[in-house]
Amino acid sequence: xxxxxxxxxxxxxxxxxxALVSFIxxxxxxxxxxxxxxxxxxxxxxxxxxxxFGRDMFSMIMVGARTSIAVALVAVGIGIALGVPLGLTxxxxxxxxLDEVIMRGNDxxxxxxxxxxxxxxxxxxxxxxxxxxxxxxxxNIPVFARIxxxxxxxxxxxxxxxxxRVAGKGTARISIEHILPNVANLLIVQGTIQFSLGILAEAGxxxxxxxxxxxxxxxxxxxxxxxxxxxxxxxxxxxxxxAIIVTVLGLNLLGDGLRDWLDPRIRVARA
Amino acid sequence: xxxxxxxxxxxxxISLVVSSVVIFAVIEVAPGDPASFMLGVNAQEDTLAAxxxxxxxxxxxxxxxxxxxxxxxxxxxxxxxxxxxPVSQMIADRLWVSLPLALYALALSTMIxxxxxxxxxxxxxxxxxxxxxxxxxxxxxxxxxxxAMMLVLIFAINLPWFNAGGFAGWESGLWVGLHSLTLPAxxxxxxxxxxxxxxxxxALLDILGEDYMRTARAKGLSRRQALWRxxxxxxxxxxxxxxxxxxxxxxxxxxxxEQVFYLPGLGRLVFQAISARDLIVVESVVMLLxxxxxxxxxxxxxxxxxxxxxxxxRT
Numbered sequence: 001x002x003x004x005x006x007x008x009x010x011x012x013x014x015x016x017x018x019a020l021v022s023f024i025x026x027x028x029x030x031x032x033x034x035x036x037x038x039x040x041x042x043x044x045x046x047x048x049x050x051x052x053f054g055r056d057m058f059s060m061i062m063v064g065a066r067t068s069i070a071v072a073l074v075a076v077g078i079g080i081a082l083g084v085p086l087g088l089t090x091x092x093x094x095x096x097x098l099d100e101v102i103m104r105g106n107d108x109x110x111x112x113x114x115x116x117x118x119x120x121x122x123x124x125x126x127x128x129x130x131x132x133x134x135x136x137x138x139x140n141i142p143v144f145a146r147i148x149x150x151x152x153x154x155x156x157x158x159x160x161x162x163x164x165r166v167a168g169k170g171t172a173r174i175s176i177e178h179i180l181p182n183v184a185n186l187l188i189v190q191g192t193i194q195f196s197l198g199i200l201a202e203a204g205x206x207x208x209x210x211x212x213x214x215x216x217x218x219x220x221x222x223x224x225x226x227x228x229x230x231x232x233x234x235x236x237x238x239x240x241x242x243a244i245i246v247t248v249l250g251l252n253l254l255g256d257g258l259r260d261w262l263d264p265r266i267r268v269a270r271a
Numbered sequence: 272x273x274x275x276x277x278x279x280x281x282x283x284x285i286s287l288v289v290s291s292v293v294i295f296a297v298i299e300v301a302p303g304d305p306a307s308f309m310l311g312v313n314a315q316e317d318t319l320a321a322x323x324x325x326x327x328x329x330x331x332x333x334x335x336x337x338x339x340x341x342x343x344x345x346x347x348x349x350x351x352x353x354x355x356x357p358v359s360q361m362i363a364d365r366l367w368v369s370l371p372l373a374l375y376a377l378a379l380s381t382m383i384x385x386x387x388x389x390x391x392x393x394x395x396x397x398x399x400x401x402x403x404x405x406x407x408x409x410x411x412x413x414x415x416x417x418x419a420m421m422l423v424l425i426f427a428i429n430l431p432w433f434n435a436g437g438f439a440g441w442e443s444g445l446w447v448g449l450h451s452l453t454l455p456a457x458x459x460x461x462x463x464x465x466x467x468x469x470x471x472x473x474a475l476l477d478i479l480g481e482d483y484m485r486t487a488r489a490k491g492l493s494r495r496q497a498l499w500r501x502x503x504x505x506x507x508x509x510x511x512x513x514x515x516x517x518x519x520x521x522x523x524x525x526x527x528x529e530q531v532f533y534l535p536g537l538g539r540l541v542f543q544a545i546s547a548r549d550l551i552v553v554e555s556v557v558m559l560l561x562x563x564x565x566x567x568x569x570x571x572x573x574x575x576x577x578x579x580x581x582x583x584x585r586t
Contacts, residue, residue: 108286108293111564113523116557120294123545123553124301196412203414204527208542223417227531230420231428241417248412 005257011250015243019065028056030063030217039233049235051225057235060217061243067129067218068247071211072198074133076191079140084187086141087148088179092171094153103149106142114139114201122210129212132205136198147190151183185262189255196251203244219244275576283569290561295336298554309352326350339554348555353547358555361540368438368536369529372452373521376459380521381514383464388471388510393498395476403468410465415524419458419531426454436533455532459524463517470513474506481505508578515571519564 022030027047034054042049048057090102112120118135125131152175155161164174205211206220214221219240226236306314306322323329327338327349342349348358391403427435433454439447478484479502487497526538533539537556544552 104282104285108289111286111290111519111561111568113520113560113564115523115526116560119526119541119545119553120297120557123548123550124297200414204416207414207416208527208530208538223414223420227420230424234424237417237420237424241414241421244414244417245409245412248414249408252408252412 002257002260004253005261008250008253008255008257011246012254015065015247015250016069018062019069022059022062022066026056026059026062028059030055030059031215032056039229039236041233041235042239048239049233051222051236052229052233057222057239060222061219061239064217064219064222064240064243065247067206067212067216068199068202068244071129071133071136071202072195075136075140075198075201076194078133078137079144079194080187080191083141083144083146084148084180084183087145087150088152088175088183090145091149091152091156091179092175094156102145106145109138109142112139115204118205118210127210127213129216129218132202132211135205135210136201139201140194140198143194144187144190147186148183151186152179155179155182189259189262192251192255192258196248196255199244199247199251272576276573279569279572283565286565287562290565291340291558292336294554294558294561295339298550299332301548301550326352343555343558349551351544351549351552353544353549358552361552362537362555362559365535365537365540367441368452368534369522369525369538371448372455372459372525372528372534372536373518375449375452375456376463376521376525377514377518379456379460380464380467380517383460384467384471387464387468389475389498389503391468391472392475392479392502393495395479400472403472407465407468410461411469413462415458415462416527416531418461419455419528422454422458423531436531438532438534438536452534455525455528455534458531459521459528463521467510467513467517471506471510474509475502478502478505508575512571512575515567515574518567519560522563523560 032055034050034056036054037046037050038052038054040046040050040054042057046056046058048061050056051060086102086106090099093099114136117138118132121131121135156179161174161178164178169177202211202218203220203223206218207224209221209224211220212218222240223237226233226240230237306319306326306328310318310322320329327335330338339349346359348362350356351358351361354361387403387407391400394400423433423435427433434451437451439451441448475498479498484497484501487501488494492500525536526541528534529536529538530542537560541553541556544550544556
């Protein structure tokens with residue numbers, strides 16, 4: 001196992017752990033106002049300091065991790081659940097009109113950056129975490145469709161697929177029983193990367209007010225709140241930013257590490 | 272090449288038509304009647320009807336779609352529901368901020384990424400490479416709007432080098448305008464530069480293993496000469512594709528960065544329009560962004576095919 005993998009796994013588990021622990025324990029109530037001790041800098045009583053309402057930043061970061069993880073995770077789930085079947089179908093029917101329609105549809109969705117989808121959705125249905133999930137999720141669909149189609153295409157040329165066909169299996173069964181397990185590694189790696197992009201996208205959307213709405217804590221909105229006070233209380237902006245960076249960096253390192261670890265060719269080359 | 276161009280042009284037109292239908296349909300789902308929104312709840316039925324006719328809302332959905340698209344083709348984007356001014360004028364004003372910002376950021380990103388990527392590839396596995404790769408790993412993880420806030424904290428609040436926000440306007444001079452776009456452009460460029468440097472490095476590393484690189488070395492070129500004359504030039508092809516893709520990300524990304532610096536660009540326009548439920552403005556800005564993305568990708572594809580004839584046979 002590489003250093004990337006270990007460091008990435010450690011950072012990512014730290015954030016997931018913080019999110020899970022926040023369900024049963026946080027140092028303070030994350031929503032409790034305590035105006036007298038507002039804008040306190042980090043010390044022994046408030047490890048990350050307090051915000052302009054005296055709320056404990058450490059607790060808010062812990063609870064905010066839940067929002068980030070939930071939004072990004074469901075968005076990746078949408079991408080996999082819809083994108084992978086589309087990609088595998090396109091590969092199984094390579095060159096057919098169905099393949100053409102799926103791939104052109106993919107290109108089309110790529111023309112809508114997730115921010116643009118979010119703007120459209122919010123303009124019509126209003127802002128909220130669910131709409132942020134949908135916007136990021138829609139953007140993930142073509143990513144997974146493209147990657148699973150690409151990988152499946154080369155698998156369809158292999159002998160063991162031919163053997164399965166000779167054994168009388170149909171394309172749908174081959175796709176599920178033989179192609180899917182062989183693209184799973186790739187999907188895990190891509191899933192990790194899309195997860196980290198989802199965290200960034202969620203933060204951006206919440207920052208401009210298109211994501212999770214109050215009272216749900218979110219790192220992006222903490223940054224939006226911090227903006228006017230960055231001169232007098234820099235820790236309000238520093239801490240949520242560092243939380244995002246640690247999470248995204250951890251997931252990216254994890255993705256890189258997993259790719260190297262799961263790819264036998266690289267493993268052999270290194271040994 | 273002509274056949275390929277026509278084929279791509281066809282799919283460009285189809286993409287634009289389909290995305291315009293999608294955008295129009297999504298906006299159509301929105302509840303509420305713009306005319307009663309503009310005139311308030313106490314409006315008389317005949318004034319409402321007159322306003323609907325004036326806004327072109329009294330015809331069928333299909334006709335409204337055709338009017339919208341037909342208008343856009345001749346530069347008429349309709350009339351804003353809240354400001355009662357032509358949407359095309361509002362967009363044009365804002366585009367003078369957003370477009371230069373995106374281009375400025377693109378230039379910065381390229382200027383940082385090229386040397387960094389080439390340097391890292393030339394020193395593969397050595398400390399210099401590891402330092403660049405570590406820095407890019409960090410650059411990708413940093414949210415650009417947070418980086419923007421840090422730039423404001425350092426270079427506008429602690430050091431009086433830049434204004435914390437706002438746009439001086441081009442009429443106060445090119446230099447003044449560029450100066451107020453500098454921090455936003457740096458914030459936008461950094462994460463993109465990190466991605467681009469990685470692409471540049473891996474494209475170069477792929478090429479360094481090619482036979483023609485060995486040939487170049489065999490005919491007596493030094494490592495450095497071979498890298499510059501044969502390596503960098505060939506690596507530019509994948510790098511240009513990424514630059515094309517990045518332009519659309521920069522244009523969309525500038526929407527968020529504009530919020531940090533209170534820049535009067537497309538982003539501000541679109542957020543104001545959302546809160547005022549001025550859907551015709553949202554519709555047109557979104558269509559414009561999608562148009563930009565699709566068109567830039569089309570141009571990149573063409574440039575790519577012009578450089579590499581093998582791609583023309585692949586559709």
